[in-house]
Amino acid sequence: MRRIGIDVGGTNTDAVLLNGDVVAAKIKTPTTDDVMSGIRAGPCLHTCPIGC
Numbered sequence: 001m002r003r004i005g006i007d008v009g010g011t012n013t014d015a016v017l018l019n020g021d022v023v024a025a026k027i028k029t030p031t032t033d034d035v036m037s038g039i040r041a042g043p044c045l046h047t048c049p050i051g052c
Helices: 035-040
Strands: 002-008 012-019 022-030
Touching: none
Parallel strands: none
Antiparallel strands: 002 012, 012 022
């Protein structure tokens, strides 16, 4: 099962893509006033090597 986790903090926004218990991709971007812009600013999780 694939899952996405996102943590929006005061300094950075982190996101991970899990494939089972394995981290398939991860990103860290600066947190922005508009939370979605901060998430979109990093590399896309859908380009991970497991063909998401």
